[in-house]
Amino acid sequence: MPHEIAVIPGDGIGQEVTPAAVDVLEALNVGFEFVYGEAGDETEAKMGVALPEKTRELADGADATLFGAAGETAADVILPLRSIVGAFANVRPARTYPGLDAVQPGTDLVFIRENTEGVYAGIENEITDGVRTLTRVVTEDACEQIAEYGFEYARQSGFDDVTIAHKANVMRETDGLFLEVARGVGDDRGAEYETALMDALAMHLVAHPEDYGVVICPNLAGDVLSDLAAGLVGGLGLLPSANVGEENALFEPVHGSAPDIAGEGIANPAAMILSAGMLLDHLGYTGEAARVRNAVESVLAEGPHTPDLGGNASTQDVTEAIVDRLE
Numbered sequence: 001m002p003h004e005i006a007v008i009p010g011d012g013i014g015q016e017v018t019p020a021a022v023d024v025l026e027a028l029n030v031g032f033e034f035v036y037g038e039a040g041d042e043t044e045a046k047m048g049v050a051l052p053e054k055t056r057e058l059a060d061g062a063d064a065t066l067f068g069a070a071g072e073t074a075a076d077v078i079l080p081l082r083s084i085v086g087a088f089a090n091v092r093p094a095r096t097y098p099g100l101d102a103v104q105p106g107t108d109l110v111f112i113r114e115n116t117e118g119v120y121a122g123i124e125n126e127i128t129d130g131v132r133t134l135t136r137v138v139t140e141d142a143c144e145q146i147a148e149y150g151f152e153y154a155r156q157s158g159f160d161d162v163t164i165a166h167k168a169n170v171m172r173e174t175d176g177l178f179l180e181v182a183r184g185v186g187d188d189r190g191a192e193y194e195t196a197l198m199d200a201l202a203m204h205l206v207a208h209p210e211d212y213g214v215v216i217c218p219n220l221a222g223d224v225l226s227d228l229a230a231g232l233v234g235g236l237g238l239l240p241s242a243n244v245g246e247e248n249a250l251f252e253p254v255h256g257s258a259p260d261i262a263g264e265g266i267a268n269p270a271a272m273i274l275s276a277g278m279l280l281d282h283l284g285y286t287g288e289a290a291r292v293r294n295a296v297e298s299v300l301a302e303g304p305h306t307p308d309l310g311g312n313a314s315t316q317d318v319t320e321a322i323v324d325r326l327e
């Protein structure tokens, strides 16, 4: 039986980079069956709902999902999609590539972001005119699951440095629990790790990213720190991600819908294609995943490049070059 891949391009440049990733997967001839679903701002305008039931069912039933980007409806699209596939971990690698200008050339980081709760639990209220609240949810089970995943990821991927990011000196109950549980997991494993206040960590990551490897983060911190790391390595066009559950998973670039360049055909497809590479790894196609990574690295090193990397190539030019270099 071929693996079924749900493809949900979403909004803005998601509609340009997602077909690029499908082109690369098709060129590998692994026999995936692609099923398409719609979601996002345009879907909401057309159908009155940003994530239709049919799209939910596609993601739930597929072996894996490729998702492009969400715009204003991100909270109604990407958060439920991650929940549908049971994705408790958001894995966001941020590394430099040979031949590309980077603010910090020695960067090789992987953010392991808690993906189900924290301030993204979606509990917001207007208490009275001009007063709004947000409830931050942190559970022992989710902290333990993300910490176990992060330490195991570091072990399997050969990272020596593990950092637990938190702000437990201010958010004493919620990040206090995150820190206590994550430390317990590290100690039980006999692992080496350090803990870091997330604001100070942001500064140290900018100054000395080479001192860090795997960073285990609460939800919002992982979202923010991974974008900061994108700035160190050459931009959001280079960061893929995997949303990993027990049995299912969803793959998406870290970037959003980029309305400023949407429709111009100049979005960098590298992050989306590298996300498809993570999908291949997840489904056990490790050789094909390596071919995708190598082809992307070769094009990043030699061009063509989209404007975000200083070139003038189109999304299609870069995609064709990557397909040509799949060995």
Ligand code: GGG
Pocket (backbone or CB within 6 Å): 067, 068, 069, 070, 071, 074, 078, 223, 252, 253, 254, 255, 256, 257
């Ligand atoms: N492809 C990623 C995307 O659409 N990002 C939009 C966004 O706001 N995401 C929030 C998140 O990653 O939690």
